[in-house]
Amino acid sequence: MDKQEIEIIKNAGIVGAGGAGFPSHVKFNAQAGTLIINGAECEPMIHVDKLLLEHDFGKVYEGMRTAATLIGAKRIVLALKAKYSDAIKVIEDFKNRTKSDGFNFEILPLGNFYPAGDEQVLVYEVTHKIAPEGGIPLQVGVIVTNVETLLNISNAIGGENVTQKYVTVNGEVASPMTLKVPVGTPVKKLIQYCGGIITGGEYAVIDGGPMMGKIIDMDKYAVKKTTKSIIVLPEDSIVVEHQRRSIHRAVKRAQAICLSCRMCTDLCPRYLLGHELFPDEMMKKMYRGELTDSDLEKFDFAFLCCDCGLCELYSCVVDLSARSLFNYIKAELGKKGVKNPHNRQYLTVNDFRDYRKVPVDRLEKRLEVDKYHSIAPLCDFNAKISEIKLYLSQHVGAPSVPVVRTGEKVTEGQLVADICEGKPGAKIHSSINGVVSEITDSFIIIKE
Ligand code: SF4
Ligand code: SF4
Numbered sequence: 001m002d003k004q005e006i007e008i009i010k011n012a013g014i015v016g017a018g019g020a021g022f023p024s025h026v027k028f029n030a031q032a033g034t035l036i037i038n039g040a041e042c043e044p045m046i047h048v049d050k051l052l053l054e055h056d057f058g059k060v061y062e063g064m065r066t067a068a069t070l071i072g073a074k075r076i077v078l079a080l081k082a083k084y085s086d087a088i089k090v091i092e093d094f095k096n097r098t099k100s101d102g103f104n105f106e107i108l109p110l111g112n113f114y115p116a117g118d119e120q121v122l123v124y125e126v127t128h129k130i131a132p133e134g135g136i137p138l139q140v141g142v143i144v145t146n147v148e149t150l151l152n153i154s155n156a157i158g159g160e161n162v163t164q165k166y167v168t169v170n171g172e173v174a175s176p177m178t179l180k181v182p183v184g185t186p187v188k189k190l191i192q193y194c195g196g197i198i199t200g201g202e203y204a205v206i207d208g209g210p211m212m213g214k215i216i217d218m219d220k221y222a223v224k225k226t227t228k229s230i231i232v233l234p235e236d237s238i239v240v241e242h243q244r245r246s247i248h249r250a251v252k253r254a255q256a257i258c259l260s261c262r263m264c265t266d267l268c269p270r271y272l273l274g275h276e277l278f279p280d281e282m283m284k285k286m287y288r289g290e291l292t293d294s295d296l297e298k299f300d301f302a303f304l305c306c307d308c309g310l311c312e313l314y315s316c317v318v319d320l321s322a323r324s325l326f327n328y329i330k331a332e333l334g335k336k337g338v339k340n341p342h343n344r345q346y347l348t349v350n351d352f353r354d355y356r357k358v359p360v361d362r363l364e365k366r367l368e369v370d371k372y373h374s375i376a377p378l379c380d381f382n383a384k385i386s387e388i389k390l391y392l393s394q395h396v397g398a399p400s401v402p403v404v405r406t407g408e409k410v411t412e413g414q415l416v417a418d419i420c421e422g423k424p425g426a427k428i429h430s431s432i433n434g435v436v437s438e439i440t441d442s443f444i445i446i447k448e
Contacts, residue, residue, distance in 0.1 A: 005066060005069075005070060005157070006025050006028065006029050006070065007025075008156050008157060009024050009025045009028065009153060009156055010023075010025035010419075010427070011156075011161070011427065012152070012155070012156035012160070012161045012162055012427075013161055013162045013225070013426050013427040013428055013429055014149060014152045014153060014156060014162055014426070015149075015162075015225050015226065015394070015395040015396070015426045016145070016146055016149055016226070017146050017148035017149045017152060017165070017166075017225060017226065017228070018038065018049070018117075018146030018147070018148060018149065018226075018228060019119075019146065019226065020226065020395075020396050021224075021225060021226040021394055021395035021396055021426070022395070022396045023395055023396065023397060023424055023425065023426045024145075024149055024152075024153065026424055027143060027145070028067055028070045028071055028143070029070075030071060030138055030143065031071055031072045032071045032072070032073060032137075032138055032141050032142055032143040033072075033073060033074050033075060033141040033142070034073055034074070034075045034076075034077065034126070034127060034141060034142045034143070035064070035067060035068045035071060035073035035075070035076045035077070035142075035143055035145065036077050036079055036122055036123065036126050036137075036142060036143070036144045036145070037060075037064060037076070037077065037078040037079065037105075037144075037145055037146075037147060037150065038079060038117055038119070038122055038144050038145065038146050038147070039053055039078060039079060039080030039081075039084070039087070039147050040079060040080060040081060040110055040116040040117035040122060041080075041081070041117060042081075042113070042114045042115050042116040042117040042118075042360065043114070043115075043117075043208070043209025043210065043211050043212060043213075043229075044114075044209060044210055044211070044360060044363065044364045044367065044369050044370075044372075045168065045170045045171065045209055045210060045229060045231050045369055045372050045376075046168050046170070046209050046228050046229040047168045047170075047178050047376045048147075048148060048166045048167070048168055048178055048228050048229070049080070049146070049147040049148065050080065050081075050084045050086075050087045051166075051178050051377075051378045052147050052148060052151060052166060053080065053084070053087035053090065053091060053147060054086050054087045054090050055378055056151060057087075057090050057091055057094050058094070059150075059151045059154040059155065060147055060150045060151050060154070061094065061098070062150075062153075062154040062157070063149070063150025063151055063152070063153035063154040064076065064078070064105065064150050065103050066153050066154070066157060067143075067145060067150060067153060068103075068105075071143055073143070075106070076104070076105035076106070077105065077106045077107075077108050077126050078091065078105055078106070078107050078108065079108040079110055079116075079122055079125065079126055080107070080108075080109065080110065081109070081110050081111075081112055081116065082109035082110060082111065082112070083112050088107060088109065091107055092107065095107075108125070108126055110125060111357065112359060112360045112361070113357035113358055113359055113360060114211065114308070114310065114314075114358050114359075114360050114363050115211070115269055115306075115308045115310070118269055118306055118308060119131075119136075119137055119144050120137070120269075120270065120273060120306070121269050121273070122144060123137045123140065123142050123144065124273055124349065126142075127140065127142060129141075129142070130273050130274060130347040130349065132343055132344060132345040132347070133275050133276065133304055133342045133343055133344045133345075133347070134303060134304060134340045134342050134343050135343065135345075139345075148166055160413070161413045161415075161427075161429040162183065162225055162429065163182060163183055163412060163413055163429050163430070163431035164180050164181065164182060164183065164431065165180070165181060165182075165183050165223050165224075165225060165227055166178060166179070166180050166228075167179055167181055167190065167223055167227055167228065167229060167230060168228065168229040168230075168231075168376045169190050169191065169193075169194045169229070169230050169231075169376065170229060170230075170231050170232075170372050170375075170376045171231040171232040171233050171369070171372055172197055172198050172199040172203055172232040172233065172234065173191055173194040173195060173196065173197060173198060173232055174194060174195025174196055174198050175194050175195040176194060176372065176375050176376040177193075177194050177376055177377060177378075177379040178376050178377065178378045178379070179193070179378075179379060179380075179381040180381055181223055181381050181385070182223075182385050182388055182431035182432055183223055183224065183225055183388070183390065183431045184222050184223060184388030184389050184390045184431050184432075184446070185222060185223045185385050185388060185431075186221075186222050186385075186387065186388075186389065187205065187207075187216065187218050187221045187222060187223065187230055188218050188219060189383060189385065190223070190230055191205070191218065191230065191232065192383075193381065193383050197232055199232070199234055201234060201235065201236075202234070202235035202236070203232050203233065203234055203235055204232070204233055204234075204235055204237075204240040204243075205217075205218040205221075205230060205231070205232050206230070206231045206232075206233065206239070206240075207221065207224075207227055207229075207230060208227075208228065208229060208231075209228075209229055209231065210231065210233065210239045210313075210367050210369050211239075211308060211309040211310075211313060211363075211367075212307055212308065212309055213229070213231065214243070215240065215243050215244075222388065222389035222390075222391070222443075224391055224394040225394050225395065225426075226394060226395075231372075233369070237367070237368060237369075238313060238319075238366075238367060238368065239313065239367055239369075242312055242313060242321055242324065243324075245321055245324065247291070247324065247325065247328045250320070250321040250324050250325055251286050251291060251325070253319075253320055253321070254283045254284075254286035254320050254321070254325070255286045255287060257318045257320070258280075258283045258284050258286065258318070258320060259317070259318060260280060260283075260284045261280070261317065262280045263280075263315045263316060263317065264279040264280050264283065264310075264311035264312075264315045264316055264320075264322050265277075265278050265279050265280040265281070265311075266315075266352075266356060267310055267311070267314070267315040267356050267358060268310065268311060268315075269306070269308060269310065270304055270305065270306055271350070272349065272350045272352075272353040272356060273347060273349055273350075273353070274347030274348045274349055274350065275304045275342075275344075275347065276301055276304070276342065276344065277301050277304040277305060278301065279305075279311045279322035279323075279326070280322075281299075282299045282302075282322065282325060282326070282329075283320060283322055283325075285298075291325070291328070291329070291332075296329050296332050296333055296336075297333075297338070299326075299329050300329075300333060300338065300340070300341060300342070301342060302325075302326040302327075302329040302330050302333070303330060303333075303339075303340035303341075303342060304340070304342055305323065305326040305327075305330070307323060307326075307327065308323075309323050310323075310358060311323050312324060313363075313366070313367060314358055314363055314366055385431075385432055386432075386434075386447060386448040387434075387437075387445065387446070387447045387448070388430070388431055388432055388434075388445070388446050389443050389444075389445055390416060390417070390428050390430070390431075390443060390444045390445075390446070391442060391443050392417055392428070392441070392442055392443060392444070393442065394426075394428070395425060395426040396424065397419075397420075397423060397424035397425035397426065398419075398420040398423035398424065398425045399420065399425070399441075399442070400417035400418060400419060400420065400425055400426065400427065400428050401417060401418050401419075401420050401421075402416065402417045402439050402444055403415060403416065403417060403418050404416045404417075404436050404439075404444070405436065405439075406436050406437065406438065406439055407435065407436065408435065408436045409434075409435055410430045410433070410434060410435070410436060410446060411430065411433050412430060412431060412432055412433050413429050413430065414429060414430050415427055415428070415429055416428055416429060416430050416436070416444055416446070417444060428444075430446055432446060432448060433448065434446040434447050434448045435447055435448075
């Protein structure tokens with residue numbers, strides 16, 4: 001029975017809907033004592049998970065039961081912010097109504113801090129265990145999953161493949177909304193549906209939240225299975241300015257103005273869990289003005305950085321870019337074939353961790369996005385989508401392999417790209433009825 005459900009999850013093309021897109025048939029084909037459902041949604045401006053918990057908890061619950069059975073979990077914990085009181089009420093009522101069906105789970109209210117939803121932070125908050133440096137929660141007997149992923153599992157058991165995605169559209173748009181849209185929907189369509197962009201000046205469009213999202217080209221980009229939000233921010237916002245800053249300029253600024261104050265390290269959530277990750281060490285050693293090859297090797301603790309962005313968007317008083325430099329170092333070391341050498345297993349949490357959690361309201365003010373929060377209700381999406389773009393790589397693993405040809409007719413839910421044989425990956429299905437009009441190395445276009 002379990003094997004059959006793993007096959008259903010695999011055939012439906014389910015990947016983690018809230019992060020990098022780890023294939024779910026791989027994740028749930030393991031055994032773990034604890035299942036954590038990550039409902040923290042700690043990035044500002046995103047409202048998908050709490051709305052799904054409020055409006056469709058029945059399906060999330062069914063997905064939770066399936067996932068917990070598959071991995072043999074004895075403890076199931078739904079962790080969400082204590083401030084999501086409406087969602088908590090819905091879940092508690094549901095729990096009371098289903099008491100007799102023998103499936104039990106805990107509700108764990110979290111503080112309003114960032115990044116509460118980081119996988120390793122969440123594992124510690126729930127279990128007080130720390131996953132090894134560079135490791136995964138499974139190494140301490142835990143599997144963490146996302147709310148929408150569980151909803152997709154429930155849909156798959158009911159016969160539906162992943163063709164829809166919940167996305168919050170927020171920021172400088174006329175009517176911020178959270179919408180259920182076909183995977184592959186052009187981002188431009190989404191923004192038009194939300195009344196268009198309202199800022200008079202220059203702007204940038206981001207896939208993801210202000211802390212971890214990436215700037216995209218709105219005219220070419222389409223919704224992926226992992227897209228949780230599309231936000232529009234003014235070009236001169238701190239978020240956009242950091243992403244546009246070149247590595248050369250980031251190094252020059254560090255060389256000129258790093259105060260060696262250590263705030264970037266002291267507030268780093270991974271350092272606070274005992275990881276040997278020291279952004280200040282890297283920043284104060286930028287005296288040469290450029291990062292040389294030998295510097296890169298010295299700073300291989302960059303592999304422990306989870307890209308949360310706190311060091312550059314919140315902690316640094318002089319606006320330096322430790323996170324961007326770590327991302328650069330990781331990419332350059334990756335090109336040289338260097339892998340993460342850090343794997344300490346027995347870690348001790350920092351004594352001051354509880355006092356150094358960054359409150360989300362202060363973070364929102366620092367990012368100047370506080371004016372946008374809590375205004376993206378769940379709405380119907382009635383726009384006609386006559387063209388979709390399905391990326392062949394919208395998951396962890398090898399890109400999917402097209403199984404259709406140009407000119408072929410396809411129907412909604414039909415498999416259009418399969419897992420590359422012998423490699424980890426995910427299947428991709430059409431989200432509309434149409435004709436395949438273009439296939440490249442990186443995407444498939446389907447038009448009505
Ligand atoms: S982005 Fe900065 S604060 Fe976040 S984990 Fe990396 S080094 Fe630490
Ligand atoms: S917080 Fe900024 S100024 Fe302070 S050590 Fe880190 S990079 Fe340097």
